[in-house]
Amino acid sequence: MTEPLLEISGLRTGFDTYDGRVRAVDGVDLTVHAGKTLCVVGESGCGKSVTARSILRLVEAPGSIDAGTITWHGGDAPFDVLSLDVKDERLARLRGGDIGMIFQEPMASLLPLRTIGAQLIETIRIHTGLDKRAARAKAVDLLGQVGIPKPHERIDAYPFQLSGGMCQRVMIAIALCADPSLLIADEPTTALDVTTQARILDLIRTLQAEHRMAVMFITHDLGVVAELADEVAVMYLGRVVERAGVDELFADPKHPYTKALLASVPVLGRDRGRDLPTIPGAVPNPLHRPSGCSFHPRCAEAIAGTCDVVAPPEVDFDAGTGFADRRTVECVLYADREGAPA
Amino acid sequence: MDVKAGPSKTTEGIEETARPATASQSRLVWWAFKKHRLALVSAWILAGMMLVIVLCEFVAPFGSRHRDAEYTTAPPQVLKLWSDSGFGLHVDGYTSEQDPRSLRITYEANPEDRVDVGFFVKGEEYELFGFIPWDRHLIGPTDPDDPMYLWGTTTDGQDLLSQVVYATRVSASVGIIGVLLAFILGIVLGAISGYFGGWADNAIQRVIELIMSVPAIPLWLGFAAALPADMNPVTRYFIITTILALVAWTGLAREVRGRFLSLRREEFVTSARLDGSSHGRIMFRHMLPSFSSHIIAALSLSIPGMILAETALSWLGMGLRPPAVSWGVQLQDASKWSVLSGAPWLLIPGLCVVLVVLAFNFVGDGLRDAADPYKH
Amino acid sequence: MISYLGRRAAYMAATLVAISLVVFVIINLPPGDFVTALTAKYNVMGQGLTEADIAGLRVRYGLDGNVFEQYWHWVTQIVQGDLGTSFEYERPVADVIGPRLGATIGVSFVTLLVTWGLAFPIGVYSAVRQRSIGDYAVTTVGFLGLATPNFLIALVFIYFSVTWFGSVPSGLCSPEWCDSAWNLGKLLDLLGHLWIPMIVIGTGGVAGLVRIIRNNLLDELHRPYVTAARARGVPEKQLLRRYPLRVALNPFVSTIGWVLPMLLVGDIVVGQILGLPTLGPILLGALRSQDMYLAGSIIMILSAVTVIGTLISDLLLGWLDPRIRMGIHQN
């Protein structure tokens, strides 16, 4: 097993609204290992983006991070990102330096009034201290690497002159400009058409191998998970309900929510001509979190009197082995397995 | 995205069922609006203003033509409950003194001269709503001939309070009627533009752009000035209102167009079209109601401009003219600095302008925010 | 850019034509025409005009053709610099307006600069420090400023000036300086007088602009591109300046179009009370006495200035925003 690069533990992030505080992320534990890909999956609104933003301290008012630690192991000495001062150099180096980040809407993530070159060169210069000429040369080189044709011309284009896919490539180039050890990709392909999606995924995979970086990939597409992931974290309503290696997860999902998610994905051959099961009900408003296990109102295996009353324990299937916290489930169904090696 | 449904603080079922997530759009907007405290207070102020407009003959202590030549530019009086002659709501009468050289009369409160004041007193006769003859006034001197000028008097010796009440009816209604006129134009053209798109949209947009780039205010000054001076006040009122509306409709038309554009491809519109509903029905029965809060907000935000324009126009002598009273007309009284320096209460109509304009702005802002929960 | 420029210029020309039509209508709205009014005036004064005089005047003002000929006559005269004759002053309109045009443009220009100079930093501060005490103060004052007609500000100002100092400061210069040549003393004196009309005329403008820049910046501050720039390590100050501020500058620049007429109208409203040697009081007098050539010409000039202001702001916008420059529609 490789070294942990980023460890999130007990992260809580909330938003103040008129109706009270929304606990968007409510105690999340995650680990990204160096050079590996962690996929975070979950329905819309379950707190994936907020988790990702919390890592780089990008949560803005009315939101704030309430508790937890985010430990970065990529530097000389590990440190807690959340305890840094906003002006701390280490935070500045993380943002865009050690950690690159790309977003769901590539077009909107670039300022339309400045050329992509200007925005790319700016980032290169912030993190490498190159002079203008050298930074421009590096920018052209990066644009070439991410597969933009005629990079020396395109560098002077404005974002609105490029397609969404091309913009996402530019964003990737920007994220790569200081050779990060972690790339956080927050649904980078959701806004793109299918062929472009596949190309961007390929690109990310190739670049990951070339640059030997870890990737934290956020998606709600299980197909993408199967293709990319080394490890998977399943989120529901601000919590990680199941963590597993990708093969284990698909072969043997434990949490009822994971099972339901997997069942709702069509499998070629198997599902021809039959209705796919869907998860009944909708994701509850995080303001009105159900008591007990927050999944119980939609859960097929819920136990009345238990699931709606007590919060489910976190069961660690690898406890006692050298791989603690690799395979965990938050569900009473496995409570008796607590502490028992899988 | 999650719609923030209802202010249900508890997670218990009772609240949830009482305020289901399927609450109508207007209920949702109303809940959000109520949280905007300033807007709520403003809404009450406007409600009060509406009452004053409707009941103005009753609210005003004196009739619109009441003049007391004995008390010109007399200062405001203070309502008192207790004097040497006993308990009871009253004000002090005036003693006057004329400066022999400037001939200027100054008034002092005279505690000896007690003017009893009552609610629902008999006073000048009037016709409520234009047809119910009555003679009661909300507040007034028990003897209608006594001087009771709570906000002082004008240079003509008219009761300022009464005049402000009458002016409120005129000035506020210019704003409201003007905006409604502008709204009709704006909504018809904006709807056509946004719903049909294509060349109709193009043509209307170009015209709007052209009108918007014409500096409006000097032009309406010119139009207003070209009206004959001896025009009947009612005609003048309507013409001025129309002039203001002709300038204001473009902004509303753009707002409406934008809304129609964004809705044009929504499913419910497509399905209504497939059902064979007529264009007019789709536009005004299906689409318009779905953004009525935005429209009301836009209307509320356009009224201040109208009121301010009418006030400035009338104050300049280009808008309404005496005997019509509006806040602007009243403020003419205060424009001579020799008068103003001795009679600051003449600026009270200006306070009314500020108050009402602020109230419309806050209500409009509150509504807009409530209608657009995602903006925040 | 060239085609953009061409489009804007064509627009400007169309607008000017539209305005000239409306002004022509205004001039001709009052019953009777210039010569009949003049004849009536002379008759009252007991010095009747001869038939020949009247006929000559009618030709001079092109009053005998149909409406289109009259309009054409009027427009061509204006283009040649002949603005007609003031009925009140019995002098060419150009002579009445000329000396005051400079002061008007001067006062408006200085006010415009001060308005922007104040509004921009205040608006930015208020947006960046949203919900701070300073922001609440700015917003409150802004709401009041927008809700108060500027003549009311002038009246309140006068009231306090009279009760505290016993007099009203008026005009643009003190008597001792008015006729002297330009020097430092006169400049200081001018500045000493200028701040009053500036406050009165500019308050509404500052309030409106602060609101615009604040709202736009608030919108921009939470756009994805801001988060993305922050995520790649752009330092906060640089981030504000290079990203959201650049976008929020657009609506600010496009306000030239309406700030300028607003200032000019402010001048109409308060020039009177403050006794400014500007066009405002003349226009007002002309409108009151239905001296329509004079009024029409002033309106035409004010409109032209506004349209030119709009053109300038369009050009600035094109320069600032590549999307506008390249003719790409937003939203």
Ligand SMILES: Nc1ncnc2c1ncn2[C@@H]1O[C@H](COP(=O)(O)OP(=O)(O)OP(=O)(O)O)[C@@H](O)[C@H]1O
């Ligand atoms: N600015 C905000 N103000 C209030 N609540 C917010 C805000 N941003 C996020 N939230 C809340 O946080 C919750 C999680 O949001 P988040 O964006 O992380 O979801 P997500 O899992 O990324 O969903 P998606 O797949 O749609 O991107 C949402 O339910 C929302 O209510």
Ligand SMILES: [Mg+2]
């Ligand atoms: Mg997301």
